[in-house]
């Protein structure tokens with residue numbers, strides 16, 4: 001990818017995340033096209049990305065947010081300002097009472113939760129759409145930690161459970177979320193099962209939410225097929241369709257910039273570069289998923305075998321490790337174009353989703369600053385949104 005400027009050159013201390021608003025706009029335009037071609041509405045799942053400093057670049061294109069907690073509801077209300085859809089596996093009475101004045105859609109995970117809280121919604125006089133999360137018992141997600149359709153799942157109502165209810169009174173929509181970083185082919189197969197099991201109820205509904213996990217902005221994603229699937233579905237059932245991806249909105253829009261603090265030898269012969277960032281604290285999915293993030297100007301060793309890499313590239317091999325004291329806090333093994341030295345900057349790409357909203361001050365590590373830029377602007381339009389200090393660490397503790 002061509003970069004208009006050097007992400008590593010921002011004059012604040014590392015580590016910092018940098019979000020490219022031009023890349024963000026390009027993703028938003030793809031989502032806008034899907035909405036225009038299908039009439040569906042696309043929400044931002046705040047769980048994946050809640051950096052409100054750039055919401056102004058997103059909200060004009062989207063129908064609203066999908067919140068999964070009261071904090072996300074409040075943030076959506078204050079900073080996004082459109083429709084708020086709320087889903088959580090369970091609500092407390094206090095949460096429901098806080099949510100009712102602010103949200104437009106509430107998805108319930110069970111009939112017991114709906115029965116308990118519907119009276120509060122009715123009493124409020126607000127027109128809130130209530131839905132059930134359904135469990136289609138079909139997910140192609142291989143990793144158990146991301147699969148909501150295992151036998152032990154707590155997510156959504158299986159069709160047998162719905163069949164036992166006396167009525168769907170008060171419910172006007174369904175919601176399912178069974179995908180993760182997947183293509184429209186997976187959606188097509190999932191919908192087949194959803195229709196087979198649940199379409200007998202569709203006449204009673206007004207809307208259906210296809211959840212997140214749609215990797216719409218990934219290169220190679222079949223947007224035409226997605227549009228065809230939604231249009232066919234809408235013609236068949238006359239339901240309003242929502243999508244609520246998180247990752248797709250911010251895919252390939254962010255970087256995490258770190259500095260090499262030391263380079264250490266070890267018996268393997270592969271030097272370890274110790275950075276001023278941490279997978280555990282600043283990019284937890286690297287350890288949780290797990291995966292090795294891409295680095296600008298380097299190749300991941302795991303993939304270099306099947307790449308035709310020019311000889312002059314990637315000759316310098318390093319284990320890239322974190323500043324935390326957790327032994328397993330290793331980011332990955334890379335082949336760098338240039339040798340790493342104390343002070344070298346290392347830029348990890350695709351770092352917007354599930355990082356800034358998920359990081360911690362584990363080990364007392366400094367939270368990365370947040371910077372925005374615009375790679376379409378000649379000067380890069382760099383803006384430091386936030387820097388974190390000792391106070392932020394201390395205030396969360398007591």
Ligand SMILES: *Cc1c(COP(=O)(O)O)cnc(C)c1O
Pocket residue numbers: 045047048066087177179180181211212213214244245246247248
């Ligand atoms: C996590 C989540 C999303 C967003 O998923 P992505 O994989 O980031 O697209 C949407 N809806 C629900 C209910 C979720 O739990």
